[in-house]
Amino acid sequence: MPQYLFNNKNGGCDKILNKIISCERIILFLDYDGTLVPIKKHPALAIISIKQIKILKNLIKSKNVFPILVSGREYSDIKRLVPIKNLIIASNHGFRITNGRENWIHPKVKALLPEIKKILRTLKSKLKSFPGAMVEDKKITITVHYRNAKISSVPAIKEIVEEIIKPTSSKLKLTEGKKVFEIKPNTRWNKGKAVTRILKIERLRKKEAIIVFIGDDKTDEDAFERLDGRGITIRVGYSGDSSAKYFLKNTNEVRKFLETIESVNNIKDKQ
Known part of the structure; x- marks a missing residue:
């Protein structure tokens, strides 16, 4: 403590x-x-x-x-x-x-860049219908901000993000921060x-x-x-x-x- x-x-x-x-x-x-x-x-x-x-x-x-x-x-x-x-x-x-x-x-990042770019495009397309949600391109990671989105829409936003990265779960992982979802290379x-x-x-x-x-x-x-x-x-x-x-x-x-x-x-x- x-x-x-x-x-x-x-x-x-x-x-x-x-x-x-x-x-x-x-x-x-x-x-x-x-x-x-x-x-x-x-x-x-x-x-x-x-x-x-x-x-x-x-x-x-x-x-x-x-x-x-x-x-x-x-x-x-x-x-x-x-x-x-x-x-x-x-x-x-x-x-x-x-x-x-x-x-x-990080050496594992370079091979993942095409996958990250693909997911970035998909996220922007799927989340554009949620006012206040923002997909931030950080080149080697992605952040989905929902601070300005309606509270009631957050579960749906999370579900979409999880569904999009699910096929690449062995390569990329989803973590959560302060009103953000972070997509990063799945390493330790x-x-x-x-x-x-x-x-x-x-x-x-x-x-x-x-x-x-x-x-x-x-x-x-x-x-x-x-x-x-x-x-x-x-x-x-x-x-x-x-x-x-x-x-x-x-x-x-x-x-x-x-x-x-x-x-x-x-x-x-x-x-």
């Missing part, structure tokens, strides 16, 4: 800050939607603030903070929203990892394994660093579980079932936490 990070009684934030002050490096994994920005009715409306961009840029410029985005969004989309140089991005729930030197895509790959790969390819030695992961959705739970006992895991929004160690109430508190890291790090840089 996650503890509230800013609860003065348990001293969670103070404990973390003390670790940050004493460590050599902070590896900071961040989700985008629901973490850096509030979830909006349409994905295009979820725009990161100039202030948040400034914080991330300052952290990247520092000597010992290593911010990394781990998002369900498609790479070009998240890169457009967060146009920061030298920022590692794990997009499509970790199925693509880009670090400026390497553009890695997830954000948790993407985090492990990033730590390996960037040669980030855990003994010298504190690993922090902040996320808000079901897909982030894989990372929380992967880092259990090895990192500081923070969920945005309380959930008693979460594997995260701590929770923050909303994206405003995430910004507050990042500002605190930025402040502490500025002091360390001057030392």
Whole structure:
């Protein structure tokens, strides 16, 4: 059961800050939607603030903070929203990892692209009769949004999505998020394994660093579980079932936490 990070009684934030002050490096994994920005009715409306961009840029410029985005969004989309140089991005729930030197895509994805495109066309055709439903093309994954659809139509939307991917269930799988259905390659790959790969390819030695992961959705739970006992895991929004160690109430508190890291790090840089 996650503890509230800013609860003065348990001293969670103070404990973390003390670790940050004493460590050599902070590896900071961040989700985008629901973490850096509030979830909006349409994905295009979820725009990161100039202030948040400034914080991330300052952290990247520092000597010992290593911010990394781990998002369900498609790479070009998240890169457009967060146009920061030298920022590692794990997009499509970790199925693509880009670090400026390497553009890695999970090896099983390429063979599935024709199938994914076919399903995308079918979904758009079948769901166009449901007002508010939106099919988002993420190139190597697909997201069906139903946030703006009538509540009464959601079961029918889910049934159609399940029926469409059923013939390819050995290749593709359906998962659920916050008012979305996600269609992804049917492998054991997830954000948790993407985090492990990033730590390996960037040669980030855990003994010298504190690993922090902040996320808000079901897909982030894989990372929380992967880092259990090895990192500081923070969920945005309380959930008693979460594997995260701590929770923050909303994206405003995430910004507050990042500002605190930025402040502490500025002091360390001057030392």
